[in-house]
Amino acid sequence: MKPVAAVAERMHFIDGQFVDSVRQFPKTSPVDGGIVAMVHEAGRAQVDAAVRAGRAALRGAWGRSTVTARAALLHRIADGIERRFDDFLAAEVADTGKPVALARRLDIPRGAANFRIFADILRAAPMDSHFLDTADGRGALNYAYRKPLGVVGIISPWNLPLLLLTWKVAPALACGNAVVVKPSEETPSTATLLAEVMRDVGVPPGVFNLVHGFGPDSAGEFITTHPDVDGITFTGESATGSAIMKAVAPTVKPVSFELGGKNPALVFADADFDGAVAGVAQSVFENCGQVCLCTERVYVERPIFDRFVTALKAKAEALQLGLPQEVGTTMGPLISRGHRDKVLSYFALARAEGATVVTGGRVPSFGDARDQGAWIEPTIWTGLSEQARCVKEEVFGPVCHVAPFDTEDEAIALANDTRYGLAAAVWTRDISRGHRVAQAMGCGLAWVNCWFLRDLRTPFGGARLSGIGREGGMHSLNFYSEPTNVCVKL
Numbered sequence: 001m002k003p004v005a006a007v008a009e010r011m012h013f014i015d016g017q018f019v020d021s022v023r024q025f026p027k028t029s030p031v032d033g034g035i036v037a038m039v040h041e042a043g044r045a046q047v048d049a050a051v052r053a054g055r056a057a058l059r060g061a062w063g064r065s066t067v068t069a070r071a072a073l074l075h076r077i078a079d080g081i082e083r084r085f086d087d088f089l090a091a092e093v094a095d096t097g098k099p100v101a102l103a104r105r106l107d108i109p110r111g112a113a114n115f116r117i118f119a120d121i122l123r124a125a126p127m128d129s130h131f132l133d134t135a136d137g138r139g140a141l142n143y144a145y146r147k148p149l150g151v152v153g154i155i156s157p158w159n160l161p162l163l164l165l166t167w168k169v170a171p172a173l174a175c176g177n178a179v180v181v182k183p184s185e186e187t188p189s190t191a192t193l194l195a196e197v198m199r200d201v202g203v204p205p206g207v208f209n210l211v212h213g214f215g216p217d218s219a220g221e222f223i224t225t226h227p228d229v230d231g232i233t234f235t236g237e238s239a240t241g242s243a244i245m246k247a248v249a250p251t252v253k254p255v256s257f258e259l260g261g262k263n264p265a266l267v268f269a270d271a272d273f274d275g276a277v278a279g280v281a282q283s284v285f286e287n288c289g290q291v292c293l294c295t296e297r298v299y300v301e302r303p304i305f306d307r308f309v310t311a312l313k314a315k316a317e318a319l320q321l322g323l324p325q326e327v328g329t330t331m332g333p334l335i336s337r338g339h340r341d342k343v344l345s346y347f348a349l350a351r352a353e354g355a356t357v358v359t360g361g362r363v364p365s366f367g368d369a370r371d372q373g374a375w376i377e378p379t380i381w382t383g384l385s386e387q388a389r390c391v392k393e394e395v396f397g398p399v400c401h402v403a404p405f406d407t408e409d410e411a412i413a414l415a416n417d418t419r420y421g422l423a424a425a426v427w428t429r430d431i432s433r434g435h436r437v438a439q440a441m442g443c444g445l446a447w448v449n450c451w452f453l454r455d456l457r458t459p460f461g462g463a464r465l466s467g468i469g470r471e472g473g474m475h476s477l478n479f480y481s482e483p484t485n486v487c488v489k490l
């Protein structure tokens, strides 16, 4: 992997040019607290310039671009990411501290794949066409076609920075929109490299605009409240989604929200025991527990409960908290000291709420530069009441609570007793039960005997506090375009 330049500079990209700001803030490494980048913070005027550039691009040649041309452009963007794979890898790892092996397997390949899949989906997308009978017997042809939504604001989080950003940029460009993108203040780097790729592969000026900054009273809010932004697509915390809904209400913008989760895993006694332990461990601890789809509540059928907890503890204790580039590192730090404070507050709360700490629960001590980072031990609790806040609220760290159940109905009721509704995983060898329980889950996405596996053409999104709308495949095209009807009397 290439090293990143000592302190990189992360600028905005507006109307095809990199531009700076007087105000800048440091981005620190979660590995050792060192400064990895100076990030320019966009003011209202720069966000306004980005929106105007997007509007101008829509009035120009981009607004008349063909599906074939846009699909080809999306493939060129994917090629551009793949050509600079090592740069993206180094930047993502520097910002997040995640293991290189994980970013190499997941984040960067999916960044490129998102463009390829939406290029192909766009080309294959059908639209409605109906022949309408009329009294004169000659009939009328009704057909629908897609117009772009317009200038789309894309606001993304820090946990899977390139993956989640491109998950929205790709379908937005496929549908012919212009975008104003704001990555998380914690992860400005791969978005900036993406802007370089956009420039280098010939994306017209104004089509892809990038602004850096924070949420409230900063670039995030300036995008959501801008009267000329036509839609907002957001991934992040449920509370932020709620704030954005209020912000967009006066201008009635459509929103697509992918928000938090408190996802359950249900492990039945007939499950492949080793497969279930490995799968649940991955779903709890992957990316240091910082994936919206991560499991935070594990329900295990009573006959295998003790054995399961012992085996999951062994998996947690076998995780290697190491430097990202070290071979064998399987868990990195949390994203920041600030986020670690939040996770630690739940660790303290769990004890106060009566949890048994099966393993973990502390800040590890390394005796080296990592002690200045945001590291935390993988943690397992048992013994909490189902009403405990630690069982109800999203922690977003490498932690789960494990509780026993006796019947299938009880397991379903426990899993669904949440205000979130993003994902669930069911572990059983009984194929009928697998389907039955998966369909009974009150969430947008249920896995049987796997986790995080998904065909990108399928719907993705959550219910209740976990989001509004669905993206993925045609669902994304439906959000990023205005289906428009033409009726022709024959």
Ligand code: NAD
Pocket: 155, 156, 157, 158, 159, 160, 164, 182, 183, 184, 185, 213, 214, 215, 216, 219, 220, 221, 224, 235, 236, 237, 238, 240, 241, 243, 244, 257, 258, 259, 260, 261, 291, 292, 394, 396, 422, 462, 466, 467
């Ligand atoms: P966050 O809500 O704090 O921030 C996300 C983005 O919103 C950042 O770019 C931030 O600057 C911006 N923002 C914050 N306040 C804003 C405001 N008032 N107006 C406009 N923009 C604002 O989330 P995070 O901490 O970066 O990410 C973690 C959260 O994201 C977790 O809750 C996780 O579950 C959720 N998440 C959900 C999904 C999903 O697909 N459902 C995927 C990944 C992460």
